[in-house]
Amino acid sequence: MANNKDSQKFVRNFLKGTEEFGSRFWKSIFRHIWLERARTRSLETMSNVLLHLHPTAIRxxxxxxxxxxxxxxxxxxxxxxxxxxxxxxxxxxxxxxxxxxxxxxxxxxxxxxxxxxxxxxxxxxxxxxxxxxxxxxxxxxxxxxxxxxxxxxxxxxxxxxxxxxxxxxxxxxxxxxxxxxxxxxxxxxxxxxxxxxxxxxxxxxxxxxxxxxxxxxxxxxxxxxxxxxxxxxxxxxxxxxxxxxxxxxx
Ligand code: HEM
CATH class of the missing domain: 1.20.810.10 (Cytochrome Bc1 Complex; Chain C)
Structure with missing residues:
Protein backbone atom coordinates (compact mmCIF):
# COMPACT_ATOMS: atom_id res chain seq x y z
CA MET A 1 0.00 0.00 0.00
CA ALA A 2 2.79 2.33 1.05
CA ASN A 3 4.61 1.46 -2.15
CA ASN A 4 1.57 2.34 -4.22
CA LYS A 5 1.26 5.72 -2.49
CA ASP A 6 4.91 6.32 -2.99
CA SER A 7 4.74 5.59 -6.70
CA GLN A 8 1.65 7.82 -7.13
CA LYS A 9 3.50 10.61 -5.38
CA PHE A 10 6.48 9.99 -7.61
CA VAL A 11 4.36 10.21 -10.80
CA ARG A 12 2.70 13.41 -9.54
CA ASN A 13 6.10 14.91 -8.79
CA PHE A 14 7.40 13.79 -12.13
CA LEU A 15 4.53 15.36 -14.09
CA LYS A 16 4.77 18.55 -12.06
CA GLY A 17 8.48 18.57 -12.69
CA THR A 18 8.20 18.07 -16.44
CA GLU A 19 5.75 20.97 -16.72
CA GLU A 20 8.08 23.22 -14.84
CA PHE A 21 11.18 21.76 -16.30
CA GLY A 22 10.92 22.70 -19.86
CA SER A 23 9.80 22.43 -23.41
CA ARG A 24 8.81 19.39 -25.44
CA PHE A 25 12.09 19.74 -27.30
CA TRP A 26 14.10 19.44 -24.08
CA LYS A 27 12.05 16.44 -22.96
CA SER A 28 12.66 14.70 -26.27
CA ILE A 29 16.38 14.72 -25.44
CA PHE A 30 16.25 14.11 -21.69
CA ARG A 31 13.47 11.64 -20.88
CA HIS A 32 13.64 12.11 -17.14
CA ILE A 33 13.86 15.16 -15.01
CA TRP A 34 16.66 15.89 -12.63
CA LEU A 35 14.60 15.87 -9.42
CA GLU A 36 16.74 15.74 -6.33
CA ARG A 37 16.16 12.01 -5.94
CA ALA A 38 18.62 9.21 -6.41
CA ARG A 39 16.15 7.35 -8.66
CA THR A 40 15.43 10.19 -11.11
CA ARG A 41 19.08 11.16 -11.21
CA SER A 42 20.08 7.64 -12.20
CA LEU A 43 17.17 7.37 -14.67
CA GLU A 44 18.28 10.60 -16.31
CA THR A 45 21.83 9.32 -16.71
CA MET A 46 21.04 5.78 -17.77
CA SER A 47 18.33 6.61 -20.31
CA ASN A 48 20.66 8.92 -22.20
CA VAL A 49 23.18 7.30 -24.49
CA LEU A 50 25.40 10.39 -24.37
CA LEU A 51 25.72 10.09 -20.60
CA HIS A 52 25.78 6.30 -20.37
CA LEU A 53 27.08 4.29 -23.32
CA HIS A 54 26.91 0.88 -21.67
CA PRO A 55 23.65 -1.01 -21.16
CA THR A 56 22.05 -0.35 -17.76
CA ALA A 57 22.73 -3.88 -16.52
CA ILE A 58 26.27 -5.13 -16.95
CA ARG A 59 28.35 -7.80 -15.24
C1 HEM B 1 37.37 3.98 -34.37
C2 HEM B 1 37.41 2.81 -33.85
C3 HEM B 1 36.64 2.30 -32.65
C4 HEM B 1 36.01 2.99 -31.63
C5 HEM B 1 35.94 4.50 -31.42
C6 HEM B 1 35.41 1.99 -30.76
C7 HEM B 1 34.72 2.28 -29.58
C8 HEM B 1 34.21 1.32 -28.72
C9 HEM B 1 33.71 1.58 -27.38
C10 HEM B 1 33.68 2.97 -26.71
C11 HEM B 1 33.29 0.40 -26.86
C12 HEM B 1 32.72 0.14 -25.45
C13 HEM B 1 33.83 0.18 -24.39
C14 HEM B 1 35.06 -0.65 -24.67
O1 HEM B 1 34.94 -1.85 -24.95
O2 HEM B 1 36.16 -0.08 -24.59
C15 HEM B 1 33.49 -0.62 -27.88
C16 HEM B 1 33.13 -1.96 -27.76
C17 HEM B 1 33.32 -2.93 -28.75
N1 HEM B 1 34.08 -2.79 -29.88
FE1 HEM B 1 34.90 -1.05 -30.56
N2 HEM B 1 35.65 0.73 -31.27
C18 HEM B 1 36.41 0.88 -32.42
C19 HEM B 1 36.94 -0.15 -33.20
C20 HEM B 1 36.66 -1.49 -33.03
C21 HEM B 1 37.30 -2.58 -33.73
C22 HEM B 1 38.43 -2.40 -34.75
C23 HEM B 1 36.70 -3.74 -33.32
C24 HEM B 1 36.96 -5.14 -33.77
C25 HEM B 1 37.28 -5.51 -34.96
C26 HEM B 1 35.69 -3.38 -32.33
C27 HEM B 1 34.81 -4.26 -31.72
C28 HEM B 1 34.08 -3.99 -30.57
C29 HEM B 1 33.23 -4.94 -29.87
C30 HEM B 1 32.91 -6.38 -30.29
C31 HEM B 1 32.75 -4.28 -28.73
C32 HEM B 1 31.85 -4.85 -27.62
C33 HEM B 1 32.81 -5.26 -26.52
C34 HEM B 1 32.21 -5.98 -25.38
O3 HEM B 1 30.99 -6.14 -25.29
O4 HEM B 1 33.05 -6.38 -24.53
N3 HEM B 1 35.72 -2.02 -32.16
N4 HEM B 1 34.07 -0.04 -28.99
Missing part, protein backbone atom coordinates in the same frame (compact mmCIF):
# COMPACT_ATOMS: atom_id res chain seq x y z
CA UNK A 60 30.38 -6.68 -12.26
CA UNK A 61 33.60 -7.98 -13.84
CA UNK A 62 33.27 -5.60 -16.80
CA UNK A 63 33.36 -2.58 -14.46
CA UNK A 64 37.04 -3.22 -13.82
CA UNK A 65 39.34 -0.75 -15.53
CA UNK A 66 41.58 -3.67 -16.51
CA UNK A 67 38.75 -5.24 -18.54
CA UNK A 68 38.65 -2.62 -21.31
CA UNK A 69 41.57 -0.31 -20.37
CA UNK A 70 39.17 2.28 -21.79
CA UNK A 71 40.64 1.58 -25.23
CA UNK A 72 37.37 2.08 -27.16
CA UNK A 73 36.79 5.39 -25.35
CA UNK A 74 40.39 6.47 -26.01
CA UNK A 75 40.01 5.69 -29.74
CA UNK A 76 36.94 7.92 -29.78
CA UNK A 77 38.76 10.65 -27.85
CA UNK A 78 41.61 10.68 -30.42
CA UNK A 79 39.06 10.76 -33.24
CA UNK A 80 37.48 13.89 -31.72
CA UNK A 81 40.94 15.47 -31.26
CA UNK A 82 41.65 14.77 -34.93
CA UNK A 83 38.40 16.42 -36.01
CA UNK A 84 39.04 19.58 -33.96
CA UNK A 85 42.73 19.92 -34.93
CA UNK A 86 41.89 18.99 -38.55
CA UNK A 87 39.26 21.72 -38.86
CA UNK A 88 41.81 24.26 -37.54
CA UNK A 89 44.43 23.00 -40.02
CA UNK A 90 41.95 23.52 -42.88
CA UNK A 91 42.19 27.28 -42.29
CA UNK A 92 45.85 27.21 -43.40
CA UNK A 93 45.83 24.63 -46.16
CA UNK A 94 44.88 24.82 -49.86
CA UNK A 95 44.83 21.48 -51.73
CA UNK A 96 46.76 22.76 -54.73
CA UNK A 97 50.07 21.41 -56.06
CA UNK A 98 51.45 24.95 -56.25
CA UNK A 99 50.49 25.93 -52.67
CA UNK A 100 50.24 22.85 -50.47
CA UNK A 101 53.96 22.42 -49.72
CA UNK A 102 54.43 26.13 -48.95
CA UNK A 103 51.31 26.15 -46.77
CA UNK A 104 52.76 23.40 -44.59
CA UNK A 105 56.14 25.20 -44.40
CA UNK A 106 54.37 28.42 -43.34
CA UNK A 107 52.39 26.47 -40.76
CA UNK A 108 55.65 25.16 -39.31
CA UNK A 109 57.56 28.45 -39.34
CA UNK A 110 55.21 31.46 -39.53
CA UNK A 111 51.80 30.61 -38.06
CA UNK A 112 51.48 31.08 -34.30
CA UNK A 113 51.47 27.61 -32.63
CA UNK A 114 51.24 26.05 -36.11
CA UNK A 115 53.90 23.48 -35.35
CA UNK A 116 52.05 22.54 -32.18
CA UNK A 117 48.73 22.22 -34.06
CA UNK A 118 50.31 19.99 -36.70
CA UNK A 119 51.99 17.86 -34.04
CA UNK A 120 48.69 17.39 -32.18
CA UNK A 121 47.05 16.19 -35.40
CA UNK A 122 49.93 13.89 -36.35
CA UNK A 123 50.39 12.30 -32.91
CA UNK A 124 46.64 11.80 -32.50
CA UNK A 125 46.65 9.81 -35.76
CA UNK A 126 49.38 7.51 -34.46
CA UNK A 127 47.66 7.22 -31.08
CA UNK A 128 44.31 6.39 -32.67
CA UNK A 129 45.77 3.64 -34.87
CA UNK A 130 47.47 2.12 -31.80
CA UNK A 131 44.42 2.34 -29.50
CA UNK A 132 42.03 0.97 -32.16
CA UNK A 133 44.38 -1.96 -32.74
CA UNK A 134 44.78 -2.63 -29.00
CA UNK A 135 40.99 -2.32 -28.53
CA UNK A 136 40.53 -4.99 -31.19
CA UNK A 137 43.08 -7.21 -29.38
CA UNK A 138 41.16 -6.72 -26.12
CA UNK A 139 37.90 -7.73 -27.83
CA UNK A 140 39.66 -10.81 -29.24
CA UNK A 141 41.30 -11.68 -25.92
CA UNK A 142 38.05 -11.45 -23.94
CA UNK A 143 36.18 -13.26 -26.76
CA UNK A 144 33.69 -10.38 -26.91
CA UNK A 145 33.20 -11.03 -30.66
CA UNK A 146 31.00 -14.05 -29.95
CA UNK A 147 27.18 -13.95 -30.35
CA UNK A 148 25.30 -11.65 -30.04
CA UNK A 149 28.18 -9.29 -30.91
CA UNK A 150 29.26 -10.72 -34.29
CA UNK A 151 27.70 -7.81 -36.17
CA UNK A 152 29.45 -5.25 -33.98
CA UNK A 153 32.73 -7.08 -34.59
CA UNK A 154 32.21 -6.59 -38.35
CA UNK A 155 31.36 -2.91 -37.79
CA UNK A 156 34.59 -2.72 -35.75
CA UNK A 157 36.61 -4.22 -38.62
CA UNK A 158 35.15 -1.60 -40.95
CA UNK A 159 36.16 1.08 -38.44
CA UNK A 160 39.71 -0.29 -38.42
CA UNK A 161 39.80 -0.11 -42.23
CA UNK A 162 38.43 3.45 -42.27
CA UNK A 163 40.98 4.47 -39.61
CA UNK A 164 43.83 3.18 -41.80
CA UNK A 165 42.38 4.82 -44.92
CA UNK A 166 42.07 8.14 -43.07
CA UNK A 167 45.74 7.80 -42.19
CA UNK A 168 46.78 6.95 -45.74
CA UNK A 169 44.69 9.68 -47.41
CA UNK A 170 46.25 12.33 -45.15
CA UNK A 171 49.74 11.23 -46.07
CA UNK A 172 49.74 12.90 -49.49
CA UNK A 173 48.55 16.31 -48.29
CA UNK A 174 51.95 17.86 -47.29
CA UNK A 175 52.96 17.32 -50.94
CA UNK A 176 56.64 16.69 -50.19
CA UNK A 177 58.94 14.01 -51.63
CA UNK A 178 58.15 11.51 -48.88
CA UNK A 179 54.39 11.79 -49.28
CA UNK A 180 54.56 11.86 -53.09
CA UNK A 181 56.57 8.63 -53.39
CA UNK A 182 54.79 6.84 -50.53
CA UNK A 183 51.43 7.45 -52.21
CA UNK A 184 52.85 6.58 -55.65
CA UNK A 185 53.95 3.19 -54.31
CA UNK A 186 50.74 2.76 -52.27
CA UNK A 187 48.38 3.50 -55.16
CA UNK A 188 50.40 1.34 -57.58
CA UNK A 189 49.27 -1.67 -55.56
CA UNK A 190 45.64 -0.93 -56.54
CA UNK A 191 46.53 -1.96 -60.12
CA UNK A 192 46.11 -5.57 -59.08
CA UNK A 193 42.51 -5.08 -57.84
CA UNK A 194 40.45 -8.09 -59.05
CA UNK A 195 38.27 -7.35 -62.13
CA UNK A 196 39.00 -3.58 -62.16
CA UNK A 197 42.80 -3.79 -62.61
CA UNK A 198 44.52 -0.47 -63.49
CA UNK A 199 41.10 1.22 -63.70
CA UNK A 200 40.97 1.13 -59.89
CA UNK A 201 44.13 3.23 -59.70
CA UNK A 202 42.77 5.62 -62.34
CA UNK A 203 39.58 6.05 -60.32
CA UNK A 204 41.47 6.71 -57.09
CA UNK A 205 44.03 9.23 -58.35
CA UNK A 206 42.02 10.71 -61.22
CA UNK A 207 44.75 10.07 -63.83
CA UNK A 208 47.79 7.94 -64.65
CA UNK A 209 50.16 9.58 -62.19
CA UNK A 210 50.01 11.48 -58.90
CA UNK A 211 49.16 15.13 -59.65
CA UNK A 212 46.56 17.83 -58.95
CA UNK A 213 43.61 15.44 -59.40
CA UNK A 214 45.09 12.96 -56.94
CA UNK A 215 45.74 15.70 -54.35
CA UNK A 216 42.16 16.97 -54.61
CA UNK A 217 40.73 13.47 -54.53
CA UNK A 218 42.76 12.54 -51.41
CA UNK A 219 41.88 15.85 -49.75
CA UNK A 220 38.15 15.30 -50.27
CA UNK A 221 38.43 11.73 -49.01
CA UNK A 222 40.45 12.88 -45.99
CA UNK A 223 38.35 15.83 -44.83
CA UNK A 224 34.80 14.88 -45.87
CA UNK A 225 34.06 11.36 -47.06
CA UNK A 226 36.06 9.21 -44.65
CA UNK A 227 35.34 11.27 -41.47
CA UNK A 228 31.60 11.09 -42.27
CA UNK A 229 31.78 7.33 -42.88
CA UNK A 230 33.76 6.93 -39.63
CA UNK A 231 31.23 9.02 -37.66
CA UNK A 232 28.32 6.99 -39.09
CA UNK A 233 30.01 3.67 -38.28
CA UNK A 234 30.89 4.85 -34.77
CA UNK A 235 27.26 5.79 -34.07
CA UNK A 236 26.24 2.31 -35.22
CA UNK A 237 29.03 0.74 -33.13
CA UNK A 238 28.02 2.59 -29.94
CA UNK A 239 24.33 1.83 -30.47
CA UNK A 240 25.17 -1.87 -30.82
CA UNK A 241 27.36 -1.82 -27.67
CA UNK A 242 24.27 -0.70 -25.80
CA UNK A 243 21.82 -3.05 -27.52
CA UNK A 244 23.97 -6.21 -27.51
CA UNK A 245 24.80 -5.97 -23.82
CA UNK A 246 28.35 -5.73 -22.55
CA UNK A 247 30.44 -8.87 -22.61
CA UNK A 248 32.27 -8.47 -19.28
CA UNK A 249 32.65 -11.63 -17.22
CA UNK A 250 31.71 -14.08 -19.99
Missing amino acids: RASLKMTYTFCLGGLSFFFFLTLIVSGVLLMFYYVPSVTQAYQNIKDLETVVFAGQFLRAIHRWSVYAMVITVFLHMCRVLYTRAYRPPREFNWIVGLMLLLVTLLLNFSGYLLPWDQLSFWAVTVGTNTTKVTPFLGPEAQFLLIGGYEIGQNALLSFYTLHVITLPLVAAGLMSLHFWRVRKDGFSGGL
Whole structure:
Protein backbone atom coordinates (compact mmCIF):
# COMPACT_ATOMS: atom_id res chain seq x y z
CA MET A 1 0.00 0.00 0.00
CA ALA A 2 2.79 2.33 1.05
CA ASN A 3 4.61 1.46 -2.15
CA ASN A 4 1.57 2.34 -4.22
CA LYS A 5 1.26 5.72 -2.49
CA ASP A 6 4.91 6.32 -2.99
CA SER A 7 4.74 5.59 -6.70
CA GLN A 8 1.65 7.82 -7.13
CA LYS A 9 3.50 10.61 -5.38
CA PHE A 10 6.48 9.99 -7.61
CA VAL A 11 4.36 10.21 -10.80
CA ARG A 12 2.70 13.41 -9.54
CA ASN A 13 6.10 14.91 -8.79
CA PHE A 14 7.40 13.79 -12.13
CA LEU A 15 4.53 15.36 -14.09
CA LYS A 16 4.77 18.55 -12.06
CA GLY A 17 8.48 18.57 -12.69
CA THR A 18 8.20 18.07 -16.44
CA GLU A 19 5.75 20.97 -16.72
CA GLU A 20 8.08 23.22 -14.84
CA PHE A 21 11.18 21.76 -16.30
CA GLY A 22 10.92 22.70 -19.86
CA SER A 23 9.80 22.43 -23.41
CA ARG A 24 8.81 19.39 -25.44
CA PHE A 25 12.09 19.74 -27.30
CA TRP A 26 14.10 19.44 -24.08
CA LYS A 27 12.05 16.44 -22.96
CA SER A 28 12.66 14.70 -26.27
CA ILE A 29 16.38 14.72 -25.44
CA PHE A 30 16.25 14.11 -21.69
CA ARG A 31 13.47 11.64 -20.88
CA HIS A 32 13.64 12.11 -17.14
CA ILE A 33 13.86 15.16 -15.01
CA TRP A 34 16.66 15.89 -12.63
CA LEU A 35 14.60 15.87 -9.42
CA GLU A 36 16.74 15.74 -6.33
CA ARG A 37 16.16 12.01 -5.94
CA ALA A 38 18.62 9.21 -6.41
CA ARG A 39 16.15 7.35 -8.66
CA THR A 40 15.43 10.19 -11.11
CA ARG A 41 19.08 11.16 -11.21
CA SER A 42 20.08 7.64 -12.20
CA LEU A 43 17.17 7.37 -14.67
CA GLU A 44 18.28 10.60 -16.31
CA THR A 45 21.83 9.32 -16.71
CA MET A 46 21.04 5.78 -17.77
CA SER A 47 18.33 6.61 -20.31
CA ASN A 48 20.66 8.92 -22.20
CA VAL A 49 23.18 7.30 -24.49
CA LEU A 50 25.40 10.39 -24.37
CA LEU A 51 25.72 10.09 -20.60
CA HIS A 52 25.78 6.30 -20.37
CA LEU A 53 27.08 4.29 -23.32
CA HIS A 54 26.91 0.88 -21.67
CA PRO A 55 23.65 -1.01 -21.16
CA THR A 56 22.05 -0.35 -17.76
CA ALA A 57 22.73 -3.88 -16.52
CA ILE A 58 26.27 -5.13 -16.95
CA ARG A 59 28.35 -7.80 -15.24
CA ARG A 60 30.38 -6.68 -12.26
CA ALA A 61 33.60 -7.98 -13.84
CA SER A 62 33.27 -5.60 -16.80
CA LEU A 63 33.36 -2.58 -14.46
CA LYS A 64 37.04 -3.22 -13.82
CA MET A 65 39.34 -0.75 -15.53
CA THR A 66 41.58 -3.67 -16.51
CA TYR A 67 38.75 -5.24 -18.54
CA THR A 68 38.65 -2.62 -21.31
CA PHE A 69 41.57 -0.31 -20.37
CA CYS A 70 39.17 2.28 -21.79
CA LEU A 71 40.64 1.58 -25.23
CA GLY A 72 37.37 2.08 -27.16
CA GLY A 73 36.79 5.39 -25.35
CA LEU A 74 40.39 6.47 -26.01
CA SER A 75 40.01 5.69 -29.74
CA PHE A 76 36.94 7.92 -29.78
CA PHE A 77 38.76 10.65 -27.85
CA PHE A 78 41.61 10.68 -30.42
CA PHE A 79 39.06 10.76 -33.24
CA LEU A 80 37.48 13.89 -31.72
CA THR A 81 40.94 15.47 -31.26
CA LEU A 82 41.65 14.77 -34.93
CA ILE A 83 38.40 16.42 -36.01
CA VAL A 84 39.04 19.58 -33.96
CA SER A 85 42.73 19.92 -34.93
CA GLY A 86 41.89 18.99 -38.55
CA VAL A 87 39.26 21.72 -38.86
CA LEU A 88 41.81 24.26 -37.54
CA LEU A 89 44.43 23.00 -40.02
CA MET A 90 41.95 23.52 -42.88
CA PHE A 91 42.19 27.28 -42.29
CA TYR A 92 45.85 27.21 -43.40
CA TYR A 93 45.83 24.63 -46.16
CA VAL A 94 44.88 24.82 -49.86
CA PRO A 95 44.83 21.48 -51.73
CA SER A 96 46.76 22.76 -54.73
CA VAL A 97 50.07 21.41 -56.06
CA THR A 98 51.45 24.95 -56.25
CA GLN A 99 50.49 25.93 -52.67
CA ALA A 100 50.24 22.85 -50.47
CA TYR A 101 53.96 22.42 -49.72
CA GLN A 102 54.43 26.13 -48.95
CA ASN A 103 51.31 26.15 -46.77
CA ILE A 104 52.76 23.40 -44.59
CA LYS A 105 56.14 25.20 -44.40
CA ASP A 106 54.37 28.42 -43.34
CA LEU A 107 52.39 26.47 -40.76
CA GLU A 108 55.65 25.16 -39.31
CA THR A 109 57.56 28.45 -39.34
CA VAL A 110 55.21 31.46 -39.53
CA VAL A 111 51.80 30.61 -38.06
CA PHE A 112 51.48 31.08 -34.30
CA ALA A 113 51.47 27.61 -32.63
CA GLY A 114 51.24 26.05 -36.11
CA GLN A 115 53.90 23.48 -35.35
CA PHE A 116 52.05 22.54 -32.18
CA LEU A 117 48.73 22.22 -34.06
CA ARG A 118 50.31 19.99 -36.70
CA ALA A 119 51.99 17.86 -34.04
CA ILE A 120 48.69 17.39 -32.18
CA HIS A 121 47.05 16.19 -35.40
CA ARG A 122 49.93 13.89 -36.35
CA TRP A 123 50.39 12.30 -32.91
CA SER A 124 46.64 11.80 -32.50
CA VAL A 125 46.65 9.81 -35.76
CA TYR A 126 49.38 7.51 -34.46
CA ALA A 127 47.66 7.22 -31.08
CA MET A 128 44.31 6.39 -32.67
CA VAL A 129 45.77 3.64 -34.87
CA ILE A 130 47.47 2.12 -31.80
CA THR A 131 44.42 2.34 -29.50
CA VAL A 132 42.03 0.97 -32.16
CA PHE A 133 44.38 -1.96 -32.74
CA LEU A 134 44.78 -2.63 -29.00
CA HIS A 135 40.99 -2.32 -28.53
CA MET A 136 40.53 -4.99 -31.19
CA CYS A 137 43.08 -7.21 -29.38
CA ARG A 138 41.16 -6.72 -26.12
CA VAL A 139 37.90 -7.73 -27.83
CA LEU A 140 39.66 -10.81 -29.24
CA TYR A 141 41.30 -11.68 -25.92
CA THR A 142 38.05 -11.45 -23.94
CA ARG A 143 36.18 -13.26 -26.76
CA ALA A 144 33.69 -10.38 -26.91
CA TYR A 145 33.20 -11.03 -30.66
CA ARG A 146 31.00 -14.05 -29.95
CA PRO A 147 27.18 -13.95 -30.35
CA PRO A 148 25.30 -11.65 -30.04
CA ARG A 149 28.18 -9.29 -30.91
CA GLU A 150 29.26 -10.72 -34.29
CA PHE A 151 27.70 -7.81 -36.17
CA ASN A 152 29.45 -5.25 -33.98
CA TRP A 153 32.73 -7.08 -34.59
CA ILE A 154 32.21 -6.59 -38.35
CA VAL A 155 31.36 -2.91 -37.79
CA GLY A 156 34.59 -2.72 -35.75
CA LEU A 157 36.61 -4.22 -38.62
CA MET A 158 35.15 -1.60 -40.95
CA LEU A 159 36.16 1.08 -38.44
CA LEU A 160 39.71 -0.29 -38.42
CA LEU A 161 39.80 -0.11 -42.23
CA VAL A 162 38.43 3.45 -42.27
CA THR A 163 40.98 4.47 -39.61
CA LEU A 164 43.83 3.18 -41.80
CA LEU A 165 42.38 4.82 -44.92
CA LEU A 166 42.07 8.14 -43.07
CA ASN A 167 45.74 7.80 -42.19
CA PHE A 168 46.78 6.95 -45.74
CA SER A 169 44.69 9.68 -47.41
CA GLY A 170 46.25 12.33 -45.15
CA TYR A 171 49.74 11.23 -46.07
CA LEU A 172 49.74 12.90 -49.49
CA LEU A 173 48.55 16.31 -48.29
CA PRO A 174 51.95 17.86 -47.29
CA TRP A 175 52.96 17.32 -50.94
CA ASP A 176 56.64 16.69 -50.19
CA GLN A 177 58.94 14.01 -51.63
CA LEU A 178 58.15 11.51 -48.88
CA SER A 179 54.39 11.79 -49.28
CA PHE A 180 54.56 11.86 -53.09
CA TRP A 181 56.57 8.63 -53.39
CA ALA A 182 54.79 6.84 -50.53
CA VAL A 183 51.43 7.45 -52.21
CA THR A 184 52.85 6.58 -55.65
CA VAL A 185 53.95 3.19 -54.31
CA GLY A 186 50.74 2.76 -52.27
CA THR A 187 48.38 3.50 -55.16
CA ASN A 188 50.40 1.34 -57.58
CA THR A 189 49.27 -1.67 -55.56
CA THR A 190 45.64 -0.93 -56.54
CA LYS A 191 46.53 -1.96 -60.12
CA VAL A 192 46.11 -5.57 -59.08
CA THR A 193 42.51 -5.08 -57.84
CA PRO A 194 40.45 -8.09 -59.05
CA PHE A 195 38.27 -7.35 -62.13
CA LEU A 196 39.00 -3.58 -62.16
CA GLY A 197 42.80 -3.79 -62.61
CA PRO A 198 44.52 -0.47 -63.49
CA GLU A 199 41.10 1.22 -63.70
CA ALA A 200 40.97 1.13 -59.89
CA GLN A 201 44.13 3.23 -59.70
CA PHE A 202 42.77 5.62 -62.34
CA LEU A 203 39.58 6.05 -60.32
CA LEU A 204 41.47 6.71 -57.09
CA ILE A 205 44.03 9.23 -58.35
CA GLY A 206 42.02 10.71 -61.22
CA GLY A 207 44.75 10.07 -63.83
CA TYR A 208 47.79 7.94 -64.65
CA GLU A 209 50.16 9.58 -62.19
CA ILE A 210 50.01 11.48 -58.90
CA GLY A 211 49.16 15.13 -59.65
CA GLN A 212 46.56 17.83 -58.95
CA ASN A 213 43.61 15.44 -59.40
CA ALA A 214 45.09 12.96 -56.94
CA LEU A 215 45.74 15.70 -54.35
CA LEU A 216 42.16 16.97 -54.61
CA SER A 217 40.73 13.47 -54.53
CA PHE A 218 42.76 12.54 -51.41
CA TYR A 219 41.88 15.85 -49.75
CA THR A 220 38.15 15.30 -50.27
CA LEU A 221 38.43 11.73 -49.01
CA HIS A 222 40.45 12.88 -45.99
CA VAL A 223 38.35 15.83 -44.83
CA ILE A 224 34.80 14.88 -45.87
CA THR A 225 34.06 11.36 -47.06
CA LEU A 226 36.06 9.21 -44.65
CA PRO A 227 35.34 11.27 -41.47
CA LEU A 228 31.60 11.09 -42.27
CA VAL A 229 31.78 7.33 -42.88
CA ALA A 230 33.76 6.93 -39.63
CA ALA A 231 31.23 9.02 -37.66
CA GLY A 232 28.32 6.99 -39.09
CA LEU A 233 30.01 3.67 -38.28
CA MET A 234 30.89 4.85 -34.77
CA SER A 235 27.26 5.79 -34.07
CA LEU A 236 26.24 2.31 -35.22
CA HIS A 237 29.03 0.74 -33.13
CA PHE A 238 28.02 2.59 -29.94
CA TRP A 239 24.33 1.83 -30.47
CA ARG A 240 25.17 -1.87 -30.82
CA VAL A 241 27.36 -1.82 -27.67
CA ARG A 242 24.27 -0.70 -25.80
CA LYS A 243 21.82 -3.05 -27.52
CA ASP A 244 23.97 -6.21 -27.51
CA GLY A 245 24.80 -5.97 -23.82
CA PHE A 246 28.35 -5.73 -22.55
CA SER A 247 30.44 -8.87 -22.61
CA GLY A 248 32.27 -8.47 -19.28
CA GLY A 249 32.65 -11.63 -17.22
CA LEU A 250 31.71 -14.08 -19.99
C1 HEM B 1 37.37 3.98 -34.37
C2 HEM B 1 37.41 2.81 -33.85
C3 HEM B 1 36.64 2.30 -32.65
C4 HEM B 1 36.01 2.99 -31.63
C5 HEM B 1 35.94 4.50 -31.42
C6 HEM B 1 35.41 1.99 -30.76
C7 HEM B 1 34.72 2.28 -29.58
C8 HEM B 1 34.21 1.32 -28.72
C9 HEM B 1 33.71 1.58 -27.38
C10 HEM B 1 33.68 2.97 -26.71
C11 HEM B 1 33.29 0.40 -26.86
C12 HEM B 1 32.72 0.14 -25.45
C13 HEM B 1 33.83 0.18 -24.39
C14 HEM B 1 35.06 -0.65 -24.67
O1 HEM B 1 34.94 -1.85 -24.95
O2 HEM B 1 36.16 -0.08 -24.59
C15 HEM B 1 33.49 -0.62 -27.88
C16 HEM B 1 33.13 -1.96 -27.76
C17 HEM B 1 33.32 -2.93 -28.75
N1 HEM B 1 34.08 -2.79 -29.88
FE1 HEM B 1 34.90 -1.05 -30.56
N2 HEM B 1 35.65 0.73 -31.27
C18 HEM B 1 36.41 0.88 -32.42
C19 HEM B 1 36.94 -0.15 -33.20
C20 HEM B 1 36.66 -1.49 -33.03
C21 HEM B 1 37.30 -2.58 -33.73
C22 HEM B 1 38.43 -2.40 -34.75
C23 HEM B 1 36.70 -3.74 -33.32
C24 HEM B 1 36.96 -5.14 -33.77
C25 HEM B 1 37.28 -5.51 -34.96
C26 HEM B 1 35.69 -3.38 -32.33
C27 HEM B 1 34.81 -4.26 -31.72
C28 HEM B 1 34.08 -3.99 -30.57
C29 HEM B 1 33.23 -4.94 -29.87
C30 HEM B 1 32.91 -6.38 -30.29
C31 HEM B 1 32.75 -4.28 -28.73
C32 HEM B 1 31.85 -4.85 -27.62
C33 HEM B 1 32.81 -5.26 -26.52
C34 HEM B 1 32.21 -5.98 -25.38
O3 HEM B 1 30.99 -6.14 -25.29
O4 HEM B 1 33.05 -6.38 -24.53
N3 HEM B 1 35.72 -2.02 -32.16
N4 HEM B 1 34.07 -0.04 -28.99
